[in-house]
Amino acid sequence: MCGIVGLYLKKKKLHSQLGSYLSAMLDNMSSRGPDSAGFAIYNNKEKKRYKYSLCLSKKVNLNNFEEDIKKNFKNLDIKTISDHTILYTSAKPQKFIPFIKKNYENILLIGYGKSIEIFKQVGSPKDIVKKFNLDQFSGSHGIGHTRMATESAITIDGSHPYSTGEDECLVHNGSLSNHNNLRRELIKKGQEFHSLNDTEVAAGYISNKLSKNKSMKNTLTDCLSNLDGFYTFIVGTNNGFAILRDEIACKPAVIAENANYVAVASEFQAMAHLPNVNKAKIYEPEPGVVYTWGK
Amino acid sequence: MGKIENLDFKKNSLRKINSFLQNISYKNNKREFTVKNPRGEHAICAGLKENILVKINGHVGYYCGGMNQKAKIVIDGNAGTGLGENMMSGTIHVKGNTSQSTGATAHGGTIIVDGNASSRCGISMKGVDIIVKGSVGHMSGFMAQAGTLLVCGNAGEALGDSIYETVIYIAGNPKSLGVDCIEKKITKNDIKKIENLLKQGNINKLKAINFKKFGSARKLYNFNIDNASDY
Known part of the structure; x- marks a missing residue:
């Protein structure tokens, strides 16, 4: 259905x-x-930065992840709701996506762009x-x-x-x-x-x-x-x-x-x-x- | 329940409202009811059994008036999938448009749609009369067995596919005909039937002679190896 x-x-x-x-x-x-x-x-507030929608599994320590990512990317903002994190950064997808895939096997990138934010979960x-x-x-x-x-x-x-x-x-x-x-x-x-x-x-x-x-x-x-x-x-x-x-x-x-x-x-x-x-x-x-x- | 002002979806549940309408005592003098704020709920007025008038103020969801017997249901809005599904008798009048499968498998009574009906209107109908003042979507009259489908506008692709003995009258044009559906000659008897349906639908702009008739070529009734690709 x-x-x-x-x-x-x-x-x-x-x-x-x-x-x-x-x-x-x-x-x-x-x-x-x-x-x-x-x-x-879709929210067009960001002009220059990208937003990356990430779903973090329970195995990921959010604080460690935030520290780690701040070391690697500048001009960064992080918004976390439930098990989802939206990362705002000027890093381009060609650079950012391989970085996430290489370093974090328990983090799922579910969407990115200048406007989009995606959230999804199992349950009602x-x-x-x-x-x-x-x-x-x-x-x-x-x-x-x-x-x-x-x-x-x-x-x-x-x-x-x-x-x-x-x-x-x-x-x-x-x-x-x-x-x-x-x-x-x-x-x-x-x-x-x-x-x-x-x-x-x-x-x-x-x-x-x-x-x-x-x-x-x-x-x-x-x-x-x-x-x-x-x-x-x-x-x-x-x-x-x-x-x-x-x-x-x-x-x-x-x-x-x-x-x-x-x-x-x-x-x-x-x-x-x-x-x-x-x-x-x-x-x-x-x-x-x-x-x-x-x- | 029991009071007319409670037939309001802001105040009562679907089950309570339906149950009230399904169990009107034949001796009850009150025969007219108004349902308010339907909000597209499904199965509103399903299974009514008595000769009552129910007005619904707003849009309804799926299977409105399903299995209806005797009741007259007037919907001041649009209706979702399967309006009047398996209706036995009575009347359903929709002032807006209807979604797919209007009057599916309905055995009797009359359905009047002031707007358009979308795909598969009258699918497998078994004796109901359906009057559509606008157009109908694709695959309308699919496997329709008995009753009459009258369309004042046009029909989508594959009208009357695998039709049995339903008769289709249409003032506009079908985009294409389904397998085993053919145009037939209008007889005096057809003119009388169409006039009667136009009267029931309160349609003055069209006359019986404006309509074409479609029905079954009856070539798929028995298996014939030459028709294998058409089944």
């Missing part, structure tokens, strides 16, 4: 509400995915939203996922959102059937994968296309001919998000749009709390059609 949600705020004055709106959306989608949950928040979405204080977050847009595991194990590795490129992430409701073959092809092209999950492959596929300067619209249109299976995708980028449903369209999605926001969710009830939603334009994304919002 799985539940997916996304919220794009059109007005800056609403940005401080992003977390509280999104946390209620995720909470509501617990019924579609009680196994794990995650979310990505209600608890996860609370642990990470999602309702305190501000930002321009965010996407989230509640997982009912089918393809791979219930682990952080198997939790959405999947980020396979700078400021990119993907949440997925459905299942792919050609992901093993596609994973092998993408590995040959240099894409890295950390799990056996089907969605990570779709995320890698999308990142690979986007990195070749393909537009979001063309990239997602290519998904229709190269990804087999069922899917409703929400793809987040620095600028906004995009939605795609496969042509069979058995995985649901509903969009509510007004002058203040664009909300998307697996079910309307996830957005029933949003202000004036009953008067918003409410519609279902058509099968096989790419929808994008953003700057």
Whole structure:
């Protein structure tokens, strides 16, 4: 099953509400995915530095890690919530990512970019939203996922959102059937994968296309001919998000749009709390059609 | 419960509201009820059994009015997947749009959608009449067995795929026809049926002669090796 949600705020004055709106959306989608949950928040405050979203296993001593990392990188800020740490540094991904991979086997890099912050955990979405204080977050847009595991194990590795490129992430409701073959092809092209999950492959596929300067619209249109299976995708980028449903369209999605926001969710009830939603334009994304919002 | 003002999802649970509506005493004089703040909850008004009128103010989730018998349900909003699934009799009127599988497997009664119905509208319907004032999505009328699907707008791909004896009337055009679905000649009897449905749907802009008729070619009823690729 799985539940997916996304919220794009059109007005800056609403940005401080992003977390509280999104946390209620995720909470509501617990019924579609009680196994794990995650979310990505886009907040454009950083101009020069990168943000690295890290998930630390219990084996890591946070204080030691902080000291260690401060020795190696300057102009550094660290924000820790629950078992997640966001590192703000001007160090470029080409330098920082290999450093983390080489030195910390118990730290998982789950996303990076100038805007994105990712949090995900195993357990009930209600608890996860609370642990990470999602309702305190501000930002321009965010996407989230509640997982009912089918393809791979219930682990952080198997939790959405999947980020396979700078400021990119993907949440997925459905299942792919050609992901093993596609994973092998993408590995040959240099894409890295950390799990056996089907969605990570779709995320890698999308990142690979986007990195070749393909537009979001063309990239997602290519998904229709190269990804087999069922899917409703929400793809987040620095600028906004995009939605795609496969042509069979058995995985649901509903969009509510007004002058203040664009909300998307697996079910309307996830957005029933949003202000004036009953008067918003409410519609279902058509099968096989790419929808994008953003700057 | 028991008081009409409590049919409000801000004040009561789905189970309590449904249970109240499912157990209206036949001798009760009160026959009209209003449900408030439905917030897209699932299975609202499922399993109603009496000739009552329920107005729902707002959008509903999945399977609203499922298994309905006799009741008239009016939804002032949109409806999610499987509206009126397995309905036996009565009427459901949606003033907005409906999601996929509207009227799935419904045996009787009437469903009226003022807006559009998305994919698989009337899938496996078994006798219900479905009136859609807008358009329907792909695979509508899939394996539909009996009853009538009337569409004032257009239909998506593969209309009436593997259809049995449901009759489809459509004023616009289907994007494509499904396997074993063909256009048929409109008869005087069809005109009467369409006029009756237009009246039920309170549709004045269209006349019976505006509609085309689609139904089963009946070539898939028995296995035929030449059709193997169509099954």
